């Protein structure tokens with residue numbers, strides 16, 4: 497990835513708060529592409545939080561590469577992927593992999609900017625439209641329960 501996540505976008509906590517509001521107390525939560533694990537601070541204290549990332553940022557981080565697996569042989573009540581699908585080439589395959597990890601899902605995707613050159617400058621490798629995402633989700637086995645819009649992104653609540 498181009499810059500790494502040291503200079504994380506100051507708006508990401510807003511996205512994490514939107515996601516956290518969708519997560520019930522007591523849920524087990526797998527946060528894929530957890531980064532600095534901001535989501536954890538917005539969850540009800542009774543949630544059991546597991547961070548996962550392609551980079552082991554903390555000792556507790558489960559190493560997981562959404563592009564190729566392998567994935568843990570267990571499931572969580574909620575699998576979350578915020579700001580991650582942009583960095584994989586095959587979004588459908590990644591959604592399928594997420595489907596195996598969570599009974600419900602909260603997944604964000606940056607629909608905008610649409611311009612591919614701009615997306616590549618962000619380090620993004622996927623360029624799906626909202627319509628394509630709408631096709632991929634059921635193909636990956638997800639049913640969409642709700643969609644929130646935030647800063648040019650969609651945040652999907654799935655089961």
Ligand SMILES: C[S@@+](CC[C@H](N)C(=O)[O-])C[C@H]1O[C@@H](n2cnc3c(N)ncnc32)[C@H](O)[C@@H]1O
Pocket residue numbers: 501508509511512528529530531532533534548549550551560561562563577578579580583584
């Ligand atoms: C834009 S940051 C988002 C961090 C966090 N989810 C948030 O919203 O604040 C993207 C994160 O996804 C991770 N990531 C990138 N590619 C990945 C992959 N193939 N599998 C798992 N994690 C990945 C990065 O290491 C980074 O921590």
